[in-house]
Amino acid sequence: MRLELRGITKRFPGVIANRDINLVVEPGEIHALLGENGAGKTTLMNVLFGLYKPDEGEILIDGKSVSFHDPGDAIAAGIGMVHQHFMLVPVFTVTENVMLGVESVRGPLGQQLDRPAARRRIIEISEAHNLRVDPDARVEDLPVGVRQRVEIIKTLYRRSDLLVLDEPTSVLTPQEDEELFEIMRSLKASGTSIVFITHKLNEAMGIADRITVLRAGRVIGTTTPEEASLEKLAEMMVGRRVSLVVEKKPAKPGATVLEVDDLVVRDDRGHVTVDGLDLQVRAGEIVAIAGVQGNGQTELVEAITGLRQPVGGTIRIQGKPVRHAPRAVLEAGVAHVPEDRLEDGCVPAFTIAENLVLNTYYRKPFANGPQLDRDAIEREATRLVQDFDIRTPSAFNPVSNLSGGNQQKVIVAREFSRPVHLLVAAQPTRGLDVGSIEYIHRRIVGKRDEGAAVLVVSTELDEVFALADRLAVMYQGKIVDVLDPAQATTQQVGLLMGGSRPVGIVEAEAAGGLTHVVTSGG
Amino acid sequence: MTTTAAPGGEGVSATTTSARPHHEGLAARRALRNARIRGAVFLAIGVYAFYLASSAFSTPASFLFRFFNTGQERFEIATSVGLLWLVSGLASALVGGLQLWRGAAFRWRPWLFVVIAPIVVAVFGALLDGTTANFTNVLRGSLELATPLTLGAMAGILSERSGMLNIALNGKMLVGACVSVIVGSVVLRFTGNVIVSTTIAIAAAMAVSGVLGLLLAWLGIRYKVDQIIAGTVINIGALGITNFLFLRVLGRNPEFNTPPTVAAMQLPILSDLPVVGPILFSLRPYVYIALVMMVVLTYFIYRTRWGLRLRASGEKPAAAGTVGINVIRIRYQALLLAGLICGLAGSYLPLATAGSFQMDMVAGKGFIALAAMIFGAWHPIGAFGAALVFGFADSAQALLSVLGVAVPPQLLNSVPYVITIVVVAGVVGRVRGPASAGQPYEQG
Numbered sequence: 001m002r003l004e005l006r007g008i009t010k011r012f013p014g015v016i017a018n019r020d021i022n023l024v025v026e027p028g029e030i031h032a033l034l035g036e037n038g039a040g041k042t043t044l045m046n047v048l049f050g051l052y053k054p055d056e057g058e059i060l061i062d063g064k065s066v067s068f069h070d071p072g073d074a075i076a077a078g079i080g081m082v083h084q085h086f087m088l089v090p091v092f093t094v095t096e097n098v099m100l101g102v103e104s105v106r107g108p109l110g111q112q113l114d115r116p117a118a119r120r121r122i123i124e125i126s127e128a129h130n131l132r133v134d135p136d137a138r139v140e141d142l143p144v145g146v147r148q149r150v151e152i153i154k155t156l157y158r159r160s161d162l163l164v165l166d167e168p169t170s171v172l173t174p175q176e177d178e179e180l181f182e183i184m185r186s187l188k189a190s191g192t193s194i195v196f197i198t199h200k201l202n203e204a205m206g207i208a209d210r211i212t213v214l215r216a217g218r219v220i221g222t223t224t225p226e227e228a229s230l231e232k233l234a235e236m237m238v239g240r241r242v243s244l245v246v247e248k249k250p251a252k253p254g255a256t257v258l259e260v261d262d263l264v265v266r267d268d269r270g271h272v273t274v275d276g277l278d279l280q281v282r283a284g285e286i287v288a289i290a291g292v293q294g295n296g297q298t299e300l301v302e303a304i305t306g307l308r309q310p311v312g313g314t315i316r317i318q319g320k321p322v323r324h325a326p327r328a329v330l331e332a333g334v335a336h337v338p339e340d341r342l343e344d345g346c347v348p349a350f351t352i353a354e355n356l357v358l359n360t361y362y363r364k365p366f367a368n369g370p371q372l373d374r375d376a377i378e379r380e381a382t383r384l385v386q387d388f389d390i391r392t393p394s395a396f397n398p399v400s401n402l403s404g405g406n407q408q409k410v411i412v413a414r415e416f417s418r419p420v421h422l423l424v425a426a427q428p429t430r431g432l433d434v435g436s437i438e439y440i441h442r443r444i445v446g447k448r449d450e451g452a453a454v455l456v457v458s459t460e461l462d463e464v465f466a467l468a469d470r471l472a473v474m475y476q477g478k479i480v481d482v483l484d485p486a487q488a489t490t491q492q493v494g495l496l497m498g499g500s501r502p503v504g505i506v507e508a509e510a511a512g513g514l515t516h517v518v519t520s521g522g
Numbered sequence: 523m524t525t526t527a528a529p530g531g532e533g534v535s536a537t538t539t540s541a542r543p544h545h546e547g548l549a550a551r552r553a554l555r556n557a558r559i560r561g562a563v564f565l566a567i568g569v570y571a572f573y574l575a576s577s578a579f580s581t582p583a584s585f586l587f588r589f590f591n592t593g594q595e596r597f598e599i600a601t602s603v604g605l606l607w608l609v610s611g612l613a614s615a616l617v618g619g620l621q622l623w624r625g626a627a628f629r630w631r632p633w634l635f636v637v638i639a640p641i642v643v644a645v646f647g648a649l650l651d652g653t654t655a656n657f658t659n660v661l662r663g664s665l666e667l668a669t670p671l672t673l674g675a676m677a678g679i680l681s682e683r684s685g686m687l688n689i690a691l692n693g694k695m696l697v698g699a700c701v702s703v704i705v706g707s708v709v710l711r712f713t714g715n716v717i718v719s720t721t722i723a724i725a726a727a728m729a730v731s732g733v734l735g736l737l738l739a740w741l742g743i744r745y746k747v748d749q750i751i752a753g754t755v756i757n758i759g760a761l762g763i764t765n766f767l768f769l770r771v772l773g774r775n776p777e778f779n780t781p782p783t784v785a786a787m788q789l790p791i792l793s794d795l796p797v798v799g800p801i802l803f804s805l806r807p808y809v810y811i812a813l814v815m816m817v818v819l820t821y822f823i824y825r826t827r828w829g830l831r832l833r834a835s836g837e838k839p840a841a842a843g844t845v846g847i848n849v850i851r852i853r854y855q856a857l858l859l860a861g862l863i864c865g866l867a868g869s870y871l872p873l874a875t876a877g878s879f880q881m882d883m884v885a886g887k888g889f890i891a892l893a894a895m896i897f898g899a900w901h902p903i904g905a906f907g908a909a910l911v912f913g914f915a916d917s918a919q920a921l922l923s924v925l926g927v928a929v930p931p932q933l934l935n936s937v938p939y940v941i942t943i944v945v946v947a948g949v950v951g952r953v954r955g956p957a958s959a960g961q962p963y964e965q966g
Contacts, residue, residue: 049844072846087841090957099833101845103827111826152843264541270552 001061001078001161001193002027003048008057010043017043019217021057025162025170027226030184032139033209034201036237036433037404040217041197042084045164050074050082051311055214075101080155080427083223084166090140098154100190117184125456129186144294145176152183155278169203174461174494181207198463213237238434245440248445251469254283255318257453258304263313265299272298272311275477281422281453286444288456288468289479292497298339301426304455305329306337307344310357318421330359335415339426339457341404345411348400352392355399356414386414389439407438416443423447426457442468461490475499553626557865557952559901564637571611571641574648575666579604583647583656589796591788591804597797604658606644613640634756646918649927656850660917661801665809665873668869668913670695673867674813675820675898675905678862681735683823683901684856685836685849685962689753691864692739692888693760698868700764703772703879706781716782720873723781728865734760735861739854744964761882784808784874808870813904815863829966831854839963849963852865867891886939900955915941 003025006282010018018040025031035041038138046052048059050068053097056156058065061077074081077155082477088097095118104114123137131149131351139147148168149313157161169177178490184194184207198204205225212222213236220236233243258281265274273296281287291297302308304315304321306329317332330336338344346355357366390401390409399407408428415423425444444467448454460463464471468485473496581603589595617633646655674691681688706723709960713719734756741752772779784806792803823829834842839849871887874877890912897911898904919934927934 066729071844075846081844083844087838087844089838089841090833091837091954092830096830097841100830100842101847103830105827109826111822111828113825113827113830206693449742 002063002065003079003193003195004041004060005044005048005060006060008044008047008059010040010047010052011055016217018047018054021214021217021219023212023222025193025195027161027193028191030188031102032206032211033195033197033214034199034206034211034233034237035214036199037431038433039214039237041214042166043217044214045100045166045195045197048074048164054462066161075125075158075160078161079157079164080158080162080404081164082151082155082162082166082168084168084170084344085149086144088139088147088150088376089231091138093138094133094142094150094153095122095134095135097150098122098157102158110330110455121157122153128182129156129190131183141469142172143392144292145173148172148180149183161193162490163187163197164195164197165197168195168196169198169200170459171293173498174490175498177203180490192407197494199237201230201237204233205230215239221418223377225445234434240260246441246445248464249286249449251448253285253469254451256280256282257318258455259314259316259319260300261314261316263300263303263315264311265296265303265308266311267299273477274303277474277478279455279472281478283421283453284451284469285317285469286448286454286456287470287472288458288464288485288499289472289474290461290464290493291457291474293459294358295474295497296397297459297474299375300474301336301339301424301457305334305338305423333419333421335418335420335423335452335502336372337408337411337415337423337428339430341411342400346399349398350383350397352390352402354376356381356384356395358414360418384413384417389416389445405432405468408432408436411441412440412443416447420452421449423452423454424457425454427459428456429458429460429463439464461493464493475496497510513517524630550626552883557621557624557626557628558589558751561618561621562598563809564614564621566618567637568611568614568618571607571614571644573612574644575604575607576601577604578607578648578871580860581648582652583650584654586654587797588656588658588711588800589838591800593792599657601647602706603644603647606628606640606647610637612641612646613637622834633834642918646922649922649929650925651927652858653925653927655921655925657798658800658912660921662805663917663920664902664910664914665802665805667916668875668909668914669806669808669811669812670867671891671894671909671912672810672816674872675894675909676815676902677821677867678892678895679823679900679905680832680856680863681860681904682895682956682959683832683836684853684958685839685961685963686742686853686857686859687749688857689892690734690756690760691891692884692886693753693757694734694758694861694864695736695888696764696882696884698727698865699871699883700767700868700879701730701865702869703768704767704778705779707778708781708871710780711777715876720782720784723873724866724869726864727869729866731868732858732861735857735864738931739857739859742962743850743853746940748959757888764879765881768879772879779878781873781878783877784870786920801886805905806870806874808866808874811866816902816906832957837960839958839961841964853963864888890939897953912941919960 005023009016010020014418019042021040023461033041047054047232050070050073052057059068060066062336066077068077069363069469077143089100092100095115099113104117106112106114119135121439122133125131131155133146133149146506148171150161150230168180172180184196187226188194196204196208205228208225210222210224211233213220213227213233215237258279260277260279261278263274267273275296277296277300281288289297299308303310303324308323308325317329322329322330322332326348342348346358355454357380360366361372366373366380378395384390385392388409390402390413391406399410402410412428423444428444431439432440444454444456446455456464456467465485471483471485471488471493472479473483473493475479475497476499480499483493533812539738541840573655582600583603584598584600586598587599614637617630620633621628621630674695677691678688689807702723705726706719709719709722729731738749738752738756741747743748750898786804787807790801792801795803823832831842831847834847835849835852842849868884871883876883891909892903893910894912915937919937922929922934
């Protein structure tokens with residue numbers, strides 16, 4: 001299928017998400033759509049998929065103009081979409097999920113589901129493209145990599161000629177990435193066109209035939225991996241030269257601040273997700289935990305910050321066991337940048353000023369007995385808005401009106417502006433643009449240089465490598481290894497994240513003289 | 523199952539204590555602990571039943587069954603309360619023993635019936651305290667009283683499977699009851715035909731309740747009003763309007779409050795079967811309609827295209843929407859159907875039991891139907907089973923108060939509600955409902 005978007009413009013109240021976008025996807029081509037969060041990639045694809053109506057412009061398929069009113073029209077035209085957040089019904093089986101919307105039916109009323117027929121076609125498709133999956137498994141029991149395969153099968157089941165993959169690698173390990181790329185190549189070989197949406201430069205360089213860069217809703221340019229370089233793509237994406245590495249001096253570790261021993265934590269469903277975990281973080285160093293999402297990182301951070309009661313083990317901060325109450329932990333000198341900034345990081349309906357004193361409002365100088373000292377709060381807020389470069393008309397606007405990057409800056413300002421012994425930052429730059437990422441990374445390194453112990457949890461390998469003085473890999477609730485980021489390779493870490501232990505890693509550790517955590521067999 | 527590892531099996535991990543597989547260990551240990559607690563509770567119930575038995579052998583317990591619908595032939599199961607307790611104790615002890623023996627792998631839920639059924643009979647016998655009880659009537663009553671609850675639960679299942687909370691069952695049933703009475707009375711006066719007037723009365727009740735269902739859908743979908751609040755508004759509104767109609771219209775014009783009544787129906791041949799004939803096959807048509815609906819809904823929800831789409835809408839509407847399914851239309855359809863069923867359920871109360879409309883005559887049955895829906899894990903057959911439990915409690919209570927048992931009637935009246943609380947609080951184990959019920963869906 002040859003897809004052409006001509007002059008697409010999509011406006012939302014107050015913003016123009018897509019501005020006069022032209023894009024051509026040739027048959028059998030992998031076309032990467034590269035851009036930062038908020039550049040308009042997803043909006044564009046939602047326009048293509050019939051979820052939004054464009055204000056201007058037209059969509060042409062094989063030269064003919066088409067208009068889609070809902071996803072059904074787009075699917076009928078041969079467009080398949082794999083959303084970033086999987087669109088699968090967890091309690092349904094693979095077969096039920098794949099057939100949903102295009103069910104095979106039989107029976108006198110023409111209403112009864114024909115599961116065996118659907119099942120047969122799924123097996124055919126999965127064998128043809130090496131998409132291994134059990135058609136009778138329940139989706140909620142499947143790992144994310146397999147769920148993604150189910151999504152791809154879903155589009156092939158609908159005989160799509162053009163596949164849109166929206167940030168498909170954000171949930172995968174590096175090994176699963178490679179498997180996905182294999183599948184993409186196999187699909188391309190069979191003539192399917194693929195639009196690959198990403199903000200990761202090296203992925204675009206690695207797999208795409210052509211790359212189109214979007215910035216602020218506009219097409220900046222289309223290029224090929226042969227002509228482009230990482231630096232050039234980054235510049236196109238951000239609009240200025242960016243440094244892709246974090247400047248930092250070697251760490252000068254001091255005394256141990258955080259000591260986690262044999263920690264066991266359960267998640268909300270009662271499953272043990274942190275499973276006998278040991279970890280130490282010393283003053284003046286950054287320990288970064290890498291791992292695929294859902295390997296217990298969330299629960300580990302919640303346990304350390306007092307938000308979740310562990311089932312077993314101990315957590316000591318500066319040698320003292322912590323009481324598992326958020327305020328007790330906070331008073332023990334711990335700052336926390338939570339994973340989900342709108343859920344746990346701030347109260348979106350409150351003003352910036354109120355959010356900035358959310359953890360100190362009850363103390364002097366912000367409180368006088370039971371009464372808040374508005375003036376003191378205002379002074380502090382004005383100071384922090386300036387110091388941390390929060391872009392807002394005033395400190396009295398609600399946080400919900402800010403952009404993601406500025407919301408994160410409010411949280412960072414609140415947490416970083418008081419003296420702490422330990423900083424716990426979970427996914428500190430998730431969903432932020434490269435500029436904000438640079439800024440927050442610099443602040444984190446600054447906190448380390450002030451002498452705080454820093455624990456960073458991230459699923460982005462680039463971030464982990466950029467920040468870590470020691471790099472810990474978490475898998476199934478345990479720290480499976482602690483590496484020196486200067487010596488470790490992405491591949492090594494990727495294998496550890498996937499649960500396998502590469503050969504030769506022991507020597508690397510011995511050479512680096514690193515703290516070593518005992519792991520069981522394998 | 524147990525935590526001891528085979529010696530030498532895993533040398534490496536045995537030496538490093540911190541690397542024990544907590545993951546499986548903890549979950550299994552917890553399951554085992556729960557299993558042991560459960561087993562001990564069953565055993566304790568058994569022992570207590572034996573204790574109760576020891577002092578009750580002298581109290582006779584006799585249950586009467588009618589052989590046929592007509593005639594006086596009957597037979598009596600005469601035993602003693604002590605013997606009933608003894609059986610209960612044995613059943614409990616058996617299940618407790620099985621539980622302890624099989625550990626966490628024991629599938630105990632179906633066995634719960636084995637424990638509870640004899641206890642219920644024994645309690646019943648103990649309450650009767652020697653009086654002879656007509657069990658045929660109790661069982662008939664259970665089925666009859668379960669019928670409006672079953673129908674209500676079916677309506678609840680349809681709505682919640684589509685992703686809409688339907689707290690308004692009660693109000694819709696109440697309006698259905700009121701409409702059926704007024705329409706039925708008027709049509710009966712003009713035509714004098716019982717069958718025609720009943721049919722029109724029920725159709726009118728269904729239509730009005732269906733409109734109320736659409737109103738709820740419209741508020742919840744179009745205006746994204748919180749579905750609990752929208753439902754509560756409908757409940758309060760229904761109560762107000764029907765109270766007004768009763769006091770101002772029906773009260774002054776009794777000719778509007780004399781609807782046709784629905785009598786029991788003798789199914790040919792089957793109703794002549796001894797013992798089971800009177801219990802199962804000579805009930806009001808409503809009961810059979812409810813049973814047929816249970817079967818049909820089960821088929822439609824789990825076996826058809828529409829059912830798959832309905833469940834997808836309730837579990838993850840975004841997933842349904844992105845494959846081109848019109849989630850909103852499905853939700854409107856489901857709530858319309860639910861409304862129609864509520865109207866039918868509402869018409870049962872005046873037409874089949876009371877013979878006239880009274881203020882708030884639904885008396886919370888819509889909410890008990892919701893409890894039956896949860897108890898039955900959002901499955902039509904499960905919900906019918908749950909409704910039967912409530913129906914039995916209601917029926918037994920009615921008999922006991924007629925017989926003048928030495929228990930305050932208020933206490934007996936509260937039995938179905940107490941069971942509701944116990945059930946909804948999750949004593950029977952947590953069940954999972956449709957994941958997205960109650961959340962508005964944004965299309966596009």
